[in-house]
Amino acid sequence: MRLQDKVAVITGAGSGIGRETAKTFLREGALVVLADIDLGAVAEAAQEYDATGERTLALAADVSKGDDVDSLFSAAREKWGQIDILVNNAGITQDAQLVKMTMDQFDEVIAVNLRGVYFCGQAAAKIMLEQGNGVILNTASFVGIYGNFGQSNYAAAKAGVIGMTKTWARELGRKGIRVNAVAPGFILTAMTEKMPEKILGAMREKCPMKKLGAPQDIANAFLYLASEEAGYVNGAVLEVTGGMTL
Numbered sequence: 001m002r003l004q005d006k007v008a009v010i011t012g013a014g015s016g017i018g019r020e021t022a023k024t025f026l027r028e029g030a031l032v033v034l035a036d037i038d039l040g041a042v043a044e045a046a047q048e049y050d051a052t053g054e055r056t057l058a059l060a061a062d063v064s065k066g067d068d069v070d071s072l073f074s075a076a077r078e079k080w081g082q083i084d085i086l087v088n089n090a091g092i093t094q095d096a097q098l099v100k101m102t103m104d105q106f107d108e109v110i111a112v113n114l115r116g117v118y119f120c121g122q123a124a125a126k127i128m129l130e131q132g133n134g135v136i137l138n139t140a141s142f143v144g145i146y147g148n149f150g151q152s153n154y155a156a157a158k159a160g161v162i163g164m165t166k167t168w169a170r171e172l173g174r175k176g177i178r179v180n181a182v183a184p185g186f187i188l189t190a191m192t193e194k195m196p197e198k199i200l201g202a203m204r205e206k207c208p209m210k211k212l213g214a215p216q217d218i219a220n221a222f223l224y225l226a227s228e229e230a231g232y233v234n235g236a237v238l239e240v241t242g243g244m245t246l
C-alpha cells in the first residue's frame, strides 16, 4: 500500500481522470474525499469503490467558487483531521478559434481551470503548512506547454497552472510540502469524447505509440507523485503523452 491512511482530496472526481485517481488511491490505502460539481456522480463513485462508506467522503463543490472550496476543505478536515494530498483535477473545455471565442467562453475556462486550482491550492496549503507536510498535485496539459488549435482559453489556464506549480514548489518546499503537475496528452474521457473522431484519429497517428491514453495512465502518474517514491520530486511537470509531442 503506497498511500496507507493518507487523506487525499480529489476535485472533479465524478468522471474520467479524477474518478480513476480516486479508485487508484483507495486501492493503495488512502482515505479519499471525492469532490465534484455533480454530487450524484461522486456519490455514485464512492459507493462503487467503497461500499461501506468508511474510506470515502463525497462532497459537492464548484472549484471556481471560493465559498464552495472553503466548505470542502473544512468538511474534509473535520472528517479526518488532516489533508495529506490534494489532486487539483477539475477542468472543462470551451473551444473556439481566437477570433470566434466569446468572453464567456474565455472567462468560464479560466474560472474553473485556473482560479479553481488557485483556490484549492491555497486552501490546502494553509492546512498543510500547519501540519508541516503535504503534497499538492496539479493537472496541467500538454496544451499548456505547446498550445492547441481552438484552445486559447484552455492553453492560457494550463500554462498558468504550470506557473503556479513552480511558484508553489518554491514557496512551500522548505515547509515540507511538495508541489508537482502532470501534463496529460490525449486521454479517453468525457472531455475528449466531445472531439470529432477525425481529430482523435490524427492524434493517435501523431503518437509514437499509436494510441491515446487511458485515465489509469494519469492516475498512475498521480500515484507516483503522491507517494514517498517521489519524495525528492518538487516543481516537476510530468508529461504523460505517449511521446505525442516528440
Ligand code: NAP
Pocket: 011, 012, 013, 014, 015, 016, 017, 018, 035, 036, 037, 038, 041, 061, 062, 063, 064, 089, 090, 091, 092, 112, 116, 139, 140, 141, 142, 183, 184, 185, 186, 187, 188, 189, 190, 191, 192
Ligand atoms: P472529465 O471526464 O470531463 O472530468 C472532469 C470532472 O470535473 C467532471 O466530473 C466535471 O463535472 C468536473 N467539473 C467540471 N467543472 C467543475 C467545477 N467547476 N468544480 C468541480 N468539478 C467540476 O475530464 P477529464 O478528461 O477527466 O479531465 C480531468 C482533468 O484533466 C482536467 O483538468 C483536464 O483539463 C485535464 N486534462 C485532460 C486531458 C484529456 O485528454 N482528457 C488532457 C489533458 C488534461 P461535470 O461532468 O458535471 O462537468
